[in-house]
Amino acid sequence: MTGQRFTTEEMLARLIAFDTTSRDGNIPLIEFVEDYLDGWGVPHFRVDYEAGKKTNLFATIGPDIAGGIVLSGHTDVVPVDGQAWTSNPFELTARADRLFGRGTCDMKGFIAVCLSLVPDFIAAKLKSPIHLALSCDEEVGCKGVRPLVAHMRDHLPKPRAVIVGEPTSMQVVNAHKSAITFSTEVAGHEGHSSLTHQGVNAIMVAGELLSEINRIRSDLIAAGDPTHRFNPPYSTVHVGLIEGGTAKNIIPRKCSFQWETRLLPTADPEAVPLRLEAFAKTLEPAMHAVAPDTGIRTDTVNRVPGLAPEHDSPAEHLALHLANANSTHAVSYCTEAGLFQQIGIPAVICGPGSIEQAHKPDEYIDVSELRKCEGFMQRLVAQLV
Numbered sequence: 001m002t003g004q005r006f007t008t009e010e011m012l013a014r015l016i017a018f019d020t021t022s023r024d025g026n027i028p029l030i031e032f033v034e035d036y037l038d039g040w041g042v043p044h045f046r047v048d049y050e051a052g053k054k055t056n057l058f059a060t061i062g063p064d065i066a067g068g069i070v071l072s073g074h075t076d077v078v079p080v081d082g083q084a085w086t087s088n089p090f091e092l093t094a095r096a097d098r099l100f101g102r103g104t105c106d107m108k109g110f111i112a113v114c115l116s117l118v119p120d121f122i123a124a125k126l127k128s129p130i131h132l133a134l135s136c137d138e139e140v141g142c143k144g145v146r147p148l149v150a151h152m153r154d155h156l157p158k159p160r161a162v163i164v165g166e167p168t169s170m171q172v173v174n175a176h177k178s179a180i181t182f183s184t185e186v187a188g189h190e191g192h193s194s195l196t197h198q199g200v201n202a203i204m205v206a207g208e209l210l211s212e213i214n215r216i217r218s219d220l221i222a223a224g225d226p227t228h229r230f231n232p233p234y235s236t237v238h239v240g241l242i243e244g245g246t247a248k249n250i251i252p253r254k255c256s257f258q259w260e261t262r263l264l265p266t267a268d269p270e271a272v273p274l275r276l277e278a279f280a281k282t283l284e285p286a287m288h289a290v291a292p293d294t295g296i297r298t299d300t301v302n303r304v305p306g307l308a309p310e311h312d313s314p315a316e317h318l319a320l321h322l323a324n325a326n327s328t329h330a331v332s333y334c335t336e337a338g339l340f341q342q343i344g345i346p347a348v349i350c351g352p353g354s355i356e357q358a359h360k361p362d363e364y365i366d367v368s369e370l371r372k373c374e375g376f377m378q379r380l381v382a383q384l385v
Helices: 008-016 027-039 104-116 118-123 146-155 202-223 271-290 314-322 337-342 367-384
Strands: 044-050 054-061 069-074 093-095 098-100 130-135 161-164 173-176 179-187 236-244 254-262 295-304 329-331 347-349 364-366
Touching: 008 104, 008 367, 027 044, 027 054, 044 146, 054 118, 054 146, 069 104, 069 337, 098 104, 098 367, 104 118, 104 130, 104 364, 104 367, 118 367, 130 146, 130 367, 146 337, 161 314, 161 337, 179 202, 179 271, 202 236, 202 254, 202 271, 271 295, 314 347, 314 367, 337 347, 364 367
Parallel strands: 069 130, 069 161, 161 347, 173 329
Antiparallel strands: 044 054, 054 130, 093 098, 098 364, 173 347, 179 254, 179 295, 236 254
16 A cells, blocks of 8 residues: 655645644644555554544554554644744744744654654564654643553553654653642631731732742752753752732732642652641641631642653663664653653653754754654664564
């Protein structure tokens, strides 16, 4: 069976034309990929995250056996709202040796290389399979891929390794930080601002909690990174949103804030929230003395596990060979690699483009990065025949 052939640039142009901003879904892009794979007789299936709107696609080229290699990439992109683009973000635009468009480096460039080489994967008559895992909602906390990861764990022959194609300039990354998001809500007691002793000011209590988070931040910086691999070289804590109060002359009844930790992969993920909870308990007696329905509550909103280095794992050994590299790197951003590692599949990150271009107006990828990725994939094929 012979389907339609695309160069990498042609495939990238098709993928960029789909606005797959996370909030809007990715079904039209997935339908295009399904039609393309059907033309080549490649078996595939969906694992939905949000039926009719957001889905994951898994395809297998070669024998349906254990020990294959998964090429994993997310199809969603971040919004372009309010960004000053000089060309249409959803139309691939070439300028000199760069290709501009939303998702070119993060990470439709990698997906385009993988898809354009499907005919070559087929022609090679692989002895071990290459799997394509195209996911959704990575940009909002690596949420969409989780049903696919669970399906792989429970129903599919176990792959030997996962290569996540996030932009690393084709360097091999074997470690990244975790990202855990929290929501803290302070319940105070309203009253007239002239009678502060009869109320519990939720904003001021939140201020005490924020001061403790700042102290935690300082302690994390002081502890540092024993491996000296990460930038910044320590675990971080960050508060991104805060909301509270009704009017300047009303003691505020509610205040909430959203915050996150980005921890070194070996750090205890419970240490920071437990410390804040212990501090919160020291504030609550005075709050309850005024009104018993006051209090402080922190909920975990999302967890993205870190990627811990597994030196000489099948994934790392293979990726270093394919990238013609002899050293690994660490990054501070998150990927789905840690989720694969959690189910026992060794994973690394290696993909075309620079993370410095991601999420910005006029996002681009250098054409030379696509050529390097093509070479990486051609060497992969040679390993599997």
